[in-house]
Amino acid sequence: MPTAIIADDERLMRDQLRMRLHQVWPELEIVGEAKNGEEAVELVTQLKPDLTFLDIRMPGITGMEAARQIGSQSNIVFVTAYDQYAVEAFERGAVDYVLKPPEQERLQLTVDRLKERLAKPKAAAVVSDSVTQMLSQLAEKMAAPKPAYLQWIQASIGQDLRMIPVEDILFFRSDEKYTCVQTEKFEALIRKPVRDLAEELDPSLFWQIHRATLVNVNAIEGVTRDIRGRHLVLIKGKSDKLEVSRSFLHLFKQM
Missing domain, CATH: 3.40.50.2300 (Response regulator)
Structure with a gap:
C-alpha cells in the first residue's frame, strides 16, 4: 500500500x-x-x-x-x-x-x-x-517585493474630480469609452479600461470576472444563475448582478 x-x-x-x-x-x-x-x-x-x-x-x-x-x-x-x-x-x-x-x-x-x-x-x-x-x-x-498596487482612484463625478480609496469601490465595469466606478454611495467615471486596472489593482482584493468587469471580493454577497444558465455575482446592498465569464468561473469554486 x-x-x-x-x-x-x-x-x-x-x-x-x-x-x-x-x-x-x-x-x-x-x-x-x-x-x-x-x-x-x-x-x-x-x-x-x-x-x-x-x-x-x-x-x-x-x-x-x-x-x-x-x-x-x-x-x-x-x-x-x-x-x-x-x-x-x-x-x-x-x-x-x-x-x-x-x-x-x-x-x-x-x-x-x-x-x-x-x-x-x-x-x-x-x-x-x-x-x-x-x-x-x-x-x-x-x-521579490510585491508591486505597489493602486490605493486611490481619481474619478469624475459631473464636473468634479474625486479621490476614491480602492477599498471603498464595489466594482468597475467598462463600456466602449468609459469605466464606471461604483461605490456604496455613488457612481463615478474614469477613462482607464478594465484590462489596465486589472494589472494595477491588488488581485487578492479585486477579481476580474469578465473582460469588462472587476469586483471587490469583500463586496460579493453570492453567486446565482439566471434562466439562461449564466452565473451572476450579487453585490452586497445593491441590486446589480454582474455576469461571470466561463473563463473566470474557477474563482468561485473555492467559495
Whole structure:
C-alpha cells in the first residue's frame, strides 16, 4: 500500500486534500501531516513515505526548501495556489503538482502519473540540478517585493474630480469609452479600461470576472444563475448582478 504525508499550514486545506485523495486513490495511506517545512522534513525522515505533498509557502522553511532537504527520500508533489508561472515551471521541470483548491479531475491526472512512477523499479524522487535551478528561480520570484498596487482612484463625478480609496469601490465595469466606478454611495467615471486596472489593482482584493468587469471580493454577497444558465455575482446592498465569464468561473469554486 503506497504511503504519503501532507504538509500545509492550513488545516482546512490538509483536510480537503486528504478527502480528495481518498476519493481518487483510496489505496493511498496518509501516514502523517505537517504544519510547516521543518515538520515535513522530520516526518519524511521518520516515516519514509512514498509521496510527500508539500505546500509551496509555509512558515519557517518553504516547501521548496523542504524539497531540497528531502531529496531522494520521497517523491515530491507540490501543492500550489500560485500563478501560471509556477504551473509552467513545474511542467518544464517534470515535477508533480496539485492546484489549490484540489479538484478531482486535475488531481486524478496527478495520481495517474504518480501510480506510474511508483510502479517502476526503485522508484524514488530525485531533485535534479535542472529542477533545483527551476525551484530557485521560482523562490526568487515569489520572494521579490510585491508591486505597489493602486490605493486611490481619481474619478469624475459631473464636473468634479474625486479621490476614491480602492477599498471603498464595489466594482468597475467598462463600456466602449468609459469605466464606471461604483461605490456604496455613488457612481463615478474614469477613462482607464478594465484590462489596465486589472494589472494595477491588488488581485487578492479585486477579481476580474469578465473582460469588462472587476469586483471587490469583500463586496460579493453570492453567486446565482439566471434562466439562461449564466452565473451572476450579487453585490452586497445593491441590486446589480454582474455576469461571470466561463473563463473566470474557477474563482468561485473555492467559495
